[in-house]
Amino acid sequence: MTNVDSLGKALEQRFRCVRVPPARHVPSLEEDARNGLLSQPRSLPPKYFYDDHGSELFERICKTSEYYPTRTEDFLLQQHAQDIIRSTQPGKIFELGSGSSTKTQHLLDACNEIAHFPSYTAFDISERALLFGWETLSARYDWLEIDLFLGDYEAGFKNIPRQNGSRLVVFLGSTIGNFEQDRAIGFMNDLRANMSNSDRLLVGFDRVKDEHILNAAYNDKDGVTAAFNLNVLNVLNNELGANFDPDKFKHSANYDADKAQVEMHLVSACTHRVTFNTLATSIEIDAGESICTEISRKFTTKSLANLLGQAGFAIEQDFISADGYFSLVLAYPV
Numbered sequence: 001m002t003n004v005d006s007l008g009k010a011l012e013q014r015f016r017c018v019r020v021p022p023a024r025h026v027p028s029l030e031e032d033a034r035n036g037l038l039s040q041p042r043s044l045p046p047k048y049f050y051d052d053h054g055s056e057l058f059e060r061i062c063k064t065s066e067y068y069p070t071r072t073e074d075f076l077l078q079q080h081a082q083d084i085i086r087s088t089q090p091g092k093i094f095e096l097g098s099g100s101s102t103k104t105q106h107l108l109d110a111c112n113e114i115a116h117f118p119s120y121t122a123f124d125i126s127e128r129a130l131l132f133g134w135e136t137l138s139a140r141y142d143w144l145e146i147d148l149f150l151g152d153y154e155a156g157f158k159n160i161p162r163q164n165g166s167r168l169v170v171f172l173g174s175t176i177g178n179f180e181q182d183r184a185i186g187f188m189n190d191l192r193a194n195m196s197n198s199d200r201l202l203v204g205f206d207r208v209k210d211e212h213i214l215n216a217a218y219n220d221k222d223g224v225t226a227a228f229n230l231n232v233l234n235v236l237n238n239e240l241g242a243n244f245d246p247d248k249f250k251h252s253a254n255y256d257a258d259k260a261q262v263e264m265h266l267v268s269a270c271t272h273r274v275t276f277n278t279l280a281t282s283i284e285i286d287a288g289e290s291i292c293t294e295i296s297r298k299f300t301t302k303s304l305a306n307l308l309g310q311a312g313f314a315i316e317q318d319f320i321s322a323d324g325y326f327s328l329v330l331a332y333p334v
Contacts, residue, residue, distance in 0.1 A: 017130065017148040020123070022155035029239050030278060037291065038283060044236075046178055046294040049228060050126070051235050057228040064220040068213070069174055072326040073204045077103055077172075080319045081110035084168070084330060087317070088200045090118045091165025095172075096153040098122035101133035103172055108141055118168075119145040123153045123160075157190055166198040174206035174326070177261070177297040181307070184297075188311030195333050201313060205327040207320075208298045211255040218253035218262050218296070226251035229264055229293055241277030248272055252290065261297040265290035304329060 027035070029048060036043040050058065062070040085107060095104055101122055111117060120137065124130055130148045137144055149160065169191060176184055191201065218225055229251045233244035253264040267290045275282040299307075304327065305315055313331040320327050 017127075017150055020149045020151035020156040020159050022152050023158035024155050026152050026155045029236075033236065033240055033276065034279060038279075038281065040289075041292065042285075042290070043292040044232065047125075048235050049232055049293070051231070051238075054228060054231045054235070055126075057224060057231060060224045061220070061228060064222065064224055066216045066220045067225075068217060068325055069204075069206050072321050072323075073172060073174070073328060074103055074106070076319050076321055076326060076328040077106040080328065081106040082114060083317075083319075084202065085110045085114060085116055087330070088168050089116065089166065090168035090200070092119045092121060092163060092167045093170060094121045094123070094167045095170040096123050096157070097171065097173070097175055098124045098133060099126070099129045101137055104170065105137070105140065107168075107170070108137070108144065112141065117143050119147065121147040121149060123149040123151070123156075125150070125152055154187055154190075157194060160194065162194070162196075166200070167195070168200050168202060169195065170202045172202075172204045174204045174296070176203060176307075177206055177299070178294060179297075180295070184307055185310050188307065188313065192312040192333055197333055199333065200316070201331045201333075203308075203329050203331065205299045205304045205329055206296065207325055207327055208260055208300050209325055211257060213325075214255040214262055214298065215253065218264060219251075223251075225253065229253075229266060232293055233266070236276075240279060243275050245272075249291075255298075259297075260299070260303070261295045263292060264294040264296070265292050299327070301327075 032045055032048070036045070061067050093104065093107060095101065098104065104120070108120065122130055122133055127150060130150060134146055134148060137146060149156075176187075179187060195201070230246045230249060233242075233246045233249065236242045237244055248269050249266040250269055251264075252267045253262055255262050268285045268287055271284065271287045273282055273284045301318065308315060308329070308331050312334055314334045315329055316332050317330040318327050319329070
């Protein structure tokens, strides 16, 4: 039995962990590789960054001096958590893509301070992150009832049973910025369809800003983001029996002002052939050709309001950082 299997059993036995099946088909890595890498332009969804090493690298990215989103959103939560809890009075805090629930502690601390005691639900694809979050929160808040949902929150939210009482649905990290517009609207529509009028949505949005700040955030001087980007090639090698040589690629991340998004690529330094044993095929990648591994859209007040509006939400409060870099938006269903 693997450590992950043991972890899953422990979760199920101790923590009321519920495996949530997807409401629609979720492509496998094999399918995404066939669809994204065997044709041009080449691309791969960013969810494959996060093997154990990739997750460790991302934690290091969040601590770099250049990467402002994590610390800025964290400060906004700390600053406004009491206002959010007082205005929403949730019976449950429901977090999508919770990870280890680090930022959520600001909301729960606020609950402690004003003697309002909701339950908490974490929904994430990582068993390990759910366990770490449970251990931390259960030790810190002896009053907190915790439910854990394991699965793909984007495809599985429809399968979450409706619950009595108001919910504060939390979606942090400007993760919505990794979705193309149509996908973002579709996801938000799914959220709206499964929320009651008394529920509220709390979303983090990274805002449009000077391109030098944006480019620096994805090109830190210590090369941690570059290592994070290149690591996805090791994931493909391990999972698909591919023979990518990371030394033949360079990390590239640049802000496209016309699209208002940072695009992260792996650019081939030379023409070479890559074989995928699991897919029983190979591809030739030309010098200068790239694989798009992530987009990170940036928002203005108008564009984030437009996205929310198209999905059936209106802004109740937009908490903007003092430097204008980030928004923490509280929205209600309309």
